[in-house]
Amino acid sequence: xxxxxxxxxxxxxxxxxxxxxxxxxxxxxxxxxxxxxxxxxxxxxxxxxxxxxxxxxxxxxxxxxxxxxxxxxxxxxxxxxxxxxxxxxxxxxxxxxxxxxxxxxxxxxxxxxxxxxxxxxxxxxxxxxxxxxxxxxxxxxxxxxxxxxxxxxxxxxxxxxxxxxxxxxxxxxxxxxxxxxxxxxxxxxxxxxxxxxxxxxxxxxxxxxxxxxxxxxxxxxxxxxxxxxxxxxxxxxxxxxxxxxxxxxxxxxxxxxxxxxxxxxxxxxxxxxxxxxxxxxxxxxxxxxxx
Amino acid sequence: xxxxxxxxxxxxxxxxxxxxxxxxxxxxxxxxxxxxxxxxxxxxxxxxxxxxxxxxxxxxxxxxxxxxxxxxxxxxxxxxxxxxxxxxxxxxxxxxxxxxxxxxxxxxxxxxxxxxxxxxxxxxxxxxxxxxxxxxxxxxxxxxxxxxxxxxxxxxxxxxxxxxxxxxxxxxxxxxxxxxxxxxxxxxxxxxxxxxxxxxxxxxxxxxxxxxxxxxxxxxxxxxxxxxxxxxxxxxxxxxxxxxxxxxxxxxxxxxxxxxxxxxxxxxxxxxxxxxxxxxxxxxxxxxxxxxxxxxxxxxxxxxxxxxxxxxxxxxxxxxxxxx
Amino acid sequence: xxxxxxxxxxxxxxxxxxxxxxxxxxxxxxxxxxxxxxxxxxxxxxxxxxxxxxxxxxxxxxxxxxxxxxxxxxxxxxxxxxxxxxxxxxxxxxxxxxxxxxxxxxxxxxxxxxxxxxxxxxxxxxxxxxxxxxxxxxxxxxxxxxxxxxxxxxxxxxxxxxxxxxxxxxxxxxxxxxxxxxxxxxxxxxxxxxxxxxxxxxxxxxxxxxxxxxxxxxxxxxxxxxxxxxxxxxxxxxxxxxxxxxxxxxxxxxxxxxxxxxxxxxxxxxxxxxxxxxxxxxxxxxxxxxxxxxxxxxxxxxxxxxxxxxxxxxxxxxxxxxxxxxxxxxxxxxxxxxxxxxxxxx
Numbered sequence: 001x002x003x004x005x006x007x008x009x010x011x012x013x014x015x016x017x018x019x020x021x022x023x024x025x026x027x028x029x030x031x032x033x034x035x036x037x038x039x040x041x042x043x044x045x046x047x048x049x050x051x052x053x054x055x056x057x058x059x060x061x062x063x064x065x066x067x068x069x070x071x072x073x074x075x076x077x078x079x080x081x082x083x084x085x086x087x088x089x090x091x092x093x094x095x096x097x098x099x100x101x102x103x104x105x106x107x108x109x110x111x112x113x114x115x116x117x118x119x120x121x122x123x124x125x126x127x128x129x130x131x132x133x134x135x136x137x138x139x140x141x142x143x144x145x146x147x148x149x150x151x152x153x154x155x156x157x158x159x160x161x162x163x164x165x166x167x168x169x170x171x172x173x174x175x176x177x178x179x180x181x182x183x184x185x186x187x188x189x190x191x192x193x194x195x196x197x198x199x200x201x202x203x204x205x206x207x208x209x210x211x212x213x214x215x216x217x218x219x220x221x222x223x224x225x226x227x228x229x230x231x232x233x234x235x236x237x238x239x240x241x242x243x244x245x246x247x248x249x250x251x252x253x254x255x256x257x258x259x260x261x262x263x264x265x266x267x268x269x270x271x272x273x274x275x276x277x278x279x280x281x282x283x284x285x286x287x288x289x290x291x
Numbered sequence: 292x293x294x295x296x297x298x299x300x301x302x303x304x305x306x307x308x309x310x311x312x313x314x315x316x317x318x319x320x321x322x323x324x325x326x327x328x329x330x331x332x333x334x335x336x337x338x339x340x341x342x343x344x345x346x347x348x349x350x351x352x353x354x355x356x357x358x359x360x361x362x363x364x365x366x367x368x369x370x371x372x373x374x375x376x377x378x379x380x381x382x383x384x385x386x387x388x389x390x391x392x393x394x395x396x397x398x399x400x401x402x403x404x405x406x407x408x409x410x411x412x413x414x415x416x417x418x419x420x421x422x423x424x425x426x427x428x429x430x431x432x433x434x435x436x437x438x439x440x441x442x443x444x445x446x447x448x449x450x451x452x453x454x455x456x457x458x459x460x461x462x463x464x465x466x467x468x469x470x471x472x473x474x475x476x477x478x479x480x481x482x483x484x485x486x487x488x489x490x491x492x493x494x495x496x497x498x499x500x501x502x503x504x505x506x507x508x509x510x511x512x513x514x515x516x517x518x519x520x521x522x523x524x525x526x527x528x529x530x531x532x533x534x535x536x537x538x539x540x541x542x543x544x545x546x547x548x549x550x551x552x553x554x555x556x557x558x559x560x561x562x563x564x565x566x567x568x569x570x571x572x573x574x575x576x577x578x579x580x581x582x583x584x585x586x587x588x589x590x591x592x593x594x595x596x597x598x599x600x601x602x603x604x605x606x607x608x609x610x611x612x613x614x615x
Numbered sequence: 616x617x618x619x620x621x622x623x624x625x626x627x628x629x630x631x632x633x634x635x636x637x638x639x640x641x642x643x644x645x646x647x648x649x650x651x652x653x654x655x656x657x658x659x660x661x662x663x664x665x666x667x668x669x670x671x672x673x674x675x676x677x678x679x680x681x682x683x684x685x686x687x688x689x690x691x692x693x694x695x696x697x698x699x700x701x702x703x704x705x706x707x708x709x710x711x712x713x714x715x716x717x718x719x720x721x722x723x724x725x726x727x728x729x730x731x732x733x734x735x736x737x738x739x740x741x742x743x744x745x746x747x748x749x750x751x752x753x754x755x756x757x758x759x760x761x762x763x764x765x766x767x768x769x770x771x772x773x774x775x776x777x778x779x780x781x782x783x784x785x786x787x788x789x790x791x792x793x794x795x796x797x798x799x800x801x802x803x804x805x806x807x808x809x810x811x812x813x814x815x816x817x818x819x820x821x822x823x824x825x826x827x828x829x830x831x832x833x834x835x836x837x838x839x840x841x842x843x844x845x846x847x848x849x850x851x852x853x854x855x856x857x858x859x860x861x862x863x864x865x866x867x868x869x870x871x872x873x874x875x876x877x878x879x880x881x882x883x884x885x886x887x888x889x890x891x892x893x894x895x896x897x898x899x900x901x902x903x904x905x906x907x908x909x910x911x912x913x914x915x916x917x918x919x920x921x922x923x924x925x926x927x928x929x930x931x932x933x934x935x936x937x938x939x940x941x942x943x944x945x946x947x948x949x950x951x952x953x954x955x956x957x958x959x960x961x
Binding site: 066067068069070140141144145146224225228229230231232239240250252253254255256257 | 639641643646649650653654655656657658660666668669670671672683684685686811812813814815831833834836837925928929
Binding site: 547 | 672673674675676678679767772773774775776796797798799800801802803804807808809810811815818819822823826
């Protein structure tokens with residue numbers, strides 16, 4: 001190393017060091033952010049798991065909800081939630097994926113797409129209690145009765161815009177070369193979308209579906225005025241049906257220890273269900289796309 | 292799952308290798324997609340329509356004073372919504388400010404820094420936060436966060452504040468942790484996983500050749516993330532932020548437990564307040580008077596307008612209405 | 616793959632809707648009465664295999680839903696005036712009675728030690744008494760150590776029949792309260808902060824020294840909070856318990872008020888708890904579906920006959936026997952289809 005060459009090299013080194021320091025600070029900050037998120041998770045999970053496990057036993061899954069101070073479980077609410085979430089998700093994914101596809105593929109660049117995208121964002125932000133009110137006016141009042149079907153529609157309205165948004169975002173990120181390759185094989189646009197783009201987006205679509213499921217799985221407000229609730233096990237879509245979140249809400253605010261224990265057990269069930277769906281979804285995705 | 296749906300929607304699925312697809316097939320699919328879009332728009336129109344018709348009585352009766360006064364009196368049928376409107380804006384904005392940097396940090400950490408094996412599990416852990424029912428956040432806030440906050444932050448701060456100083460007026464309030472700030476804190480925790488999950492998904496979608504090219508030029512990880520990756524996903528990232536903001540604006544249960552639910556205008560960060568959705572959740576089931584009911588629905592309409600303006604502003608700032 | 620499974624699941628659910636349950640009917644309303652109605656429903660199901668689905672959506676919600684005829688009966692802690700009953704074609708009858716108690720958080724003060732009068736309670740909730748050593752309080756509490764702690768008022772944030780009964784009592788006792796606030800299920804509070812539900816109020820009171828709130832008696836008993844005694848119309852300070860609520864119910868003018876608009880606040884009687892209230896059930900007078908209204912009446916007839924023990928076990932006060940007979944007579948007189956009673960005891 002000669003003296004003459006060291007001057008510019010020295011200058012570079014200082015800049016290099018500063019860039020390195022910035023980088024370390026940046027990396028540390030992201031690490032701290034993750035730590036904050038995990039600590040928050042740990043704190044809430046601790047409360048949830050400790051209180052949830054205390055209320056957990058086999059009766060929770062085998063008996064329907066009890067009156068105060070009697071043995072019972074959450075069977076009616078679990079079954080009701082499964083049915084309404086399933087029906088709601090089918091509706092939401094069907095409409096949401098198709099609408100997202102239109103936005104990403106057909107409508108792109110048109111004025112209608114801009115408007116639709118904008119309105120979809122607003123629908124995402126619609127307070128869930130107002131969705132409940134709307135469905136009440138749409139399906140409950142005219143038919144003079146609360147029903148599981150109305151509850152499912154309310155959940156679908158909540159999940160739909162989330163699914164649309166996720167579908168569009170993920171499809172847009174697929175490289176154009178994929179589409180060109182499909183076209184070059186002679187497929188028309190619809191076929192390219194369904195057979196290539198959707199398949200390439202599976203992972204993202206799955207995340208979208210899971211997010212929408214997470215959005216509706218714990219919702220109380222839109223169900224109160226649509227499906228009402230039912231202390232007995234019911235499979236009828238045209239009758240009031242119980243749902244886990246509404247039952248949890250009712251029990252958590254009650255004065256009876258048994259009911260409060262069941263409420264925490266129910267909350268844990270919802271959280272574990274979402275976790276399991278997440279892990280399953282990821283396992284499925286990894287198996288099918290080999291990322 | 293999607294492939295199953297594709298094959299259900301298209302019996303021609305198997306004909307791809309033979310390239311025998313008919314043009315009509317595309318038209319049908321296109322109309323189906325458009326139909327889905329129109330169905331969604333109809334739902335939104337119906338929603339807004341029911342809000343306008345429901346809230347009209349109160350809005351036409353109180354006019355501008357509905358927005359400028361903060362008397363909320365169901366007995367005398369006097370309704371002014373200034374306090375919940377301000378409460379909504381303050382809590383949602385605070386929650387976003389507290390949450391967004393953390394969400395970006397988490398997403399970057401998971402995508403760029405953490406080993407992929409661990410990242411997958413961390414991502415699941417963070418997303419798990421999104422799966423916890425909001426009532427759990429509310430009860431956790433009420434029974435765990437609020438007492439802790441009152442004892443360890445609020446009281447020491449109040450003791451330390453000089454009487455008459457700006458700090459004192461900023462943090463005055465009943466020291467029980469039920470206030471606007473703790474409500475924002477709960478909201479921030481609630482919206483974090485939503486934003487982090489989507490941001491992570493977006494960052495992972497940045498084409499690897501772009502990152503590799505930047506690294507090849509000798510960029511540090513910070514420079515790649517800040518200069519290349521974040522700008523690349525910027526537009527879609529607005530969606531993640533909007534989702535978080537929407538959740539913060541509309542969240543009812545968690546906020547209701549902890550904000551203190553006072554209809555008086557909040558005087559400090561540690562004063563109890565109310566938000567639009569907490570007011571609706573609190574009173575909607577019990578309201579029997581026509582004007583009371585209408586005032587609550589009108590509040591819902593106001594929430595819609597706030598959302599509308601927020602999203603419009605976000606798009607305006609980003610220019611050209613969000614198309615790529 | 617998952618999609619197909621979901622579709623199959625949904626299909627299964629839809630086909631199962633064909634499987635008919637036994638006779639079932641739906642009611643909604645008062646949160647206060649939900650535990651006892653649920654307990655009765657369980658007993659009724661065992662006894663008759665009929666399913667009574669009651670959901671606690673709040674008293675106001677119960678009134679609105681029965682007006683909209685989306686449920687078979689509504690239940691409310693805030694009775695409807697005769698004019699409203701006539702307007703919507705509803706019949707109203709009482710079911711169970713309960714009480715509301717003030718709770719406080721005062722270091723050094725034991726449960727039941729603090730005495731309050733209606734007037735003082737009103738002034739506290741009006742924000743006119745701001746320190747616990749205010750002469751108005753110390754005068755009626757000789758021997759109780761009260762320091763100058765600031766008063767923090769905690770009220771219900773959600774609209775509630777509990778709030779209606781409590782504010783009715785304050786309106787009854789204090790002209791100032793009646794003039795500036797009034798009685799309703801949610802009111803324009805002059806001071807304090809709101810907790811969500813009884814639990815929320817109890818939690819805030821427990822966390823805030825110097826605070827005062829009000830909850831249903833069951834919650835005060837459960838949470839081991841410090842309850843305060845309130846002076847009744849006879850000038851006594853009775854302990855709140857089932858006996859004191861029963862004493863309030865005993866002297867009410869049952870059967871003498873058209874439409875059964877009966878408030879149980881500040882009833883005469885040495886032992887009557889002053890802040891008591893009843894839960895009322897609303898059914899249509901000329902039901903579009905007489906079978907379901909008959910099922911509702913059959914259920915409450917059964918509950919009147921066999922449900923008293925359950926009610927007492929859950930800290931509710933059943934109605935006195937003669938009142939039940941009055942109500943049965945009211946059913947056959949008021950609730951008719953085609954000129955004939957929908958339910959006549961069978």
